Amino acid sequence: MFTQSLDFKTTDLNTFPFPFTSGNYRYSNDLKKLSNVNCIEVTPEYKLQVETKRRLLEEQPHIRFQSFSHTMEMQWEVLEMLIDMAADRYPEHFEVIKDGDKWTFKNHIFGETDSFVYGDASTLPNEPLDYIGRHFHNDFVLMVHRDSNFYLEVGQVSYAALFSANWNKGMSFDEIHAPVPFVSRKGDELADRVRKFLLSIEPGKPWTRINWNLMADRWDVNYETMDVWGPQRSEITPENAGKLVRLRVEEQKFYRMPRSNAILFVLNTQFLPLEDLTLRQEWFDLTYSVLQDIPGPMAEYKGIAPFLPQSVEYLRSIDEKKKAKINNK
């Protein structure tokens, strides 16, 4: 049975998408052009993350993958893009042999070889996006463009932050970004601006933005387990926050799919325990400054209100110790 205890963190800090650029964070339209169009990344945690993701998909298929039956062609398009990117960026890890419609995909990290007929889902063990998604640590969400909006028609989600692929299946971008449970949200207008921006994304010119959150000793927080993680959040203390609270960063990449015209969301989620922030003093200072300054409604919206004060208190104690050390020199 899957355990939610977080058994990995980013170890190569150069790959951690640190989210803050100033000591004061507010919602903003922070979309940027993606400099490296290829979304495939193999980090030191690749194997651990992919194995965990596969376990989740096996144990909780209805929670972790949802699709409509009419999306097969769109899913094949995504499969093709991801396979080509993987083989292009990491030829030592991934290989594809295309003999007409007969394809063979090799994942050398896992020592796996799969042959299938492109376009024939019966030759794959899972639906095309579900199959290829199990080779990469990212979450994948396919939003179909219709009537100036986007509708979630395929989702493979293993790192949920107040999200559920099962619940959000078929919902529009606006519905998904409706105010979170029982909390008024300042970001509503931002969601509308982001939706309008997504409408303008062109094929071959992907964009990116970074979202962040804090996680209290959890891999993810979805609606399905609200009864479990809801009460657990108050078990965080200033003494254990350094180990148990992680800065969760979600690097979101948006691709316009040229054939289906859908937008593919590729989400790279990474974690850094608060205690590891001291490895880069600038990151520690920025995070401490940002967290001290989070308005109440934003903390509620992000679901971090019950353990934010303890997290800030932990950072304050570290900061004071550091300052005392400097003064004693």
Add this chain to the structure above:
Amino acid sequence: MYNSPVLFDKSITIVNKFTPRNERRKFVVISDQAGYDQAKSFTSEIEGTVPVECLSINGMEDKEEIKRLILSQKMGTQFYIAAAWNNAVMIFSLGVEAGLSEAEIQTVIIGPKRRYVYCMKCFEVSEVEEEAEIAECDHCKASLEIGPFYSIVREGYIGYPYIPIGKVEVGS
């Protein structure tokens, strides 16, 4: 289509009283026994303004007749439904199947509306009281807090699982 409108307690098509859409070329009024008086009062009100066709039904057994009536209409027809919940849902669904949009339908519900919650533990739907804020899932018995969001795919309001005070549960 998965995103076709469905009739639920807060549907925009549900009104307290019919409004004549005089810009339409024709009105079709469908009622069951419970909605007969409402339909009659409306047709009296609009008499002589727009051509009207009325159909009184008993229930499910009249499904084919309703379908025939809806499919035989031309574009520009406004539909009015006055019925108890189950019959209203049936008529509304037949209208949507035939390609009507919510703007082309007004519905007056006679009697109570039905409301459903989608359990995020077992992904089943349970019927709940109209004003209920919490419920117990009929299928897995999870305690659910009924959220404000409705899914036309799941045909229910989101039911967030929670542990009531004094009850202990284990999960991941």
